[in-house]
Amino acid sequence: MSANYGVCIYRRGIESGTLDAEWLEPGMAAPCRGCAVGGPADSVEGSYKVTYFCAEGGVAAQFDLTIERNGKAYLLSWSKKGQTACTGIGIPLPDGGIALAYHAI
Numbered sequence: 462m463s464a465n466y467g468v469c470i471y472r473r474g475i476e477s478g479t480l481d482a483e484w485l486e487p488g489m490a491a492p493c494r495g496c497a498v499g500g501p502a503d504s505v506e507g508s509y510k511v512t513y514f515c516a517e518g519g520v521a522a523q524f525d526l527t528i529e530r531n532g533k534a535y536l537l538s539w540s541k542k543g544q545t546a547c548t549g550i551g552i553p554l555p556d557g558g559i560a561l562a563y564h565a566i
Contacts, residue, residue, distance in 0.1 A: 464488065465565045469495075469549070471528075472558035477502040484513060491516065497526055505559060506530050511539070528559070535559050 467486035474481045474496065482495030493516055497509035506528050515521040524539040524546060537549040537559075551561030 466563065468560075468562050470554070470558060470560050471497070471505065471551075472554075472556060473505065480505065480509065480511075482511070482513065489516075493521065500528075505535070505557065535561065537561060537563065539563070 464486035467484055469482055469484040471480040471482050473479070476498075478498065478500045480497040480500065482497065483492040484495055485492040493514055495511055495513035497511035500507040500509045509526040509528070510523070511526040512523045513521045524541055527538045527540075529536045533552070535551040535553070537547075537551060538545055539547040539549075545566050547563045547565050549561045549563030551559040554560055
């Protein structure tokens with residue numbers, strides 16, 4: 462994750478408390494994947510440890526992720542060692558996932 466902004470879709474994972482991610486930034490030819498773990502079993506709102514992978518399968522980035530509901534939107538924050546690295550805003554998808562845009566701080 463090297464650009465200042467991008468888009469992502471989170472969908473609830475097969476395992477309880479997980480989210481599967483597809484993310485895309487300018488200059489990428491195709492979306493890459495990610496996985497968030499440690500969240501609540503019954504909601505996408507909560508705190509996670511998220512790992513994003515590059516096209517070759519290696520780790521692109523790791524963050525602490527917080528997702529909060531704000532009316533009909535979601536507010537997202539990615540941090541490392543307690544420092545906010547990115548923020549984003551998303552909308553709910555019909556399947557219970559979130560479509561979002563983010564930017565680096």
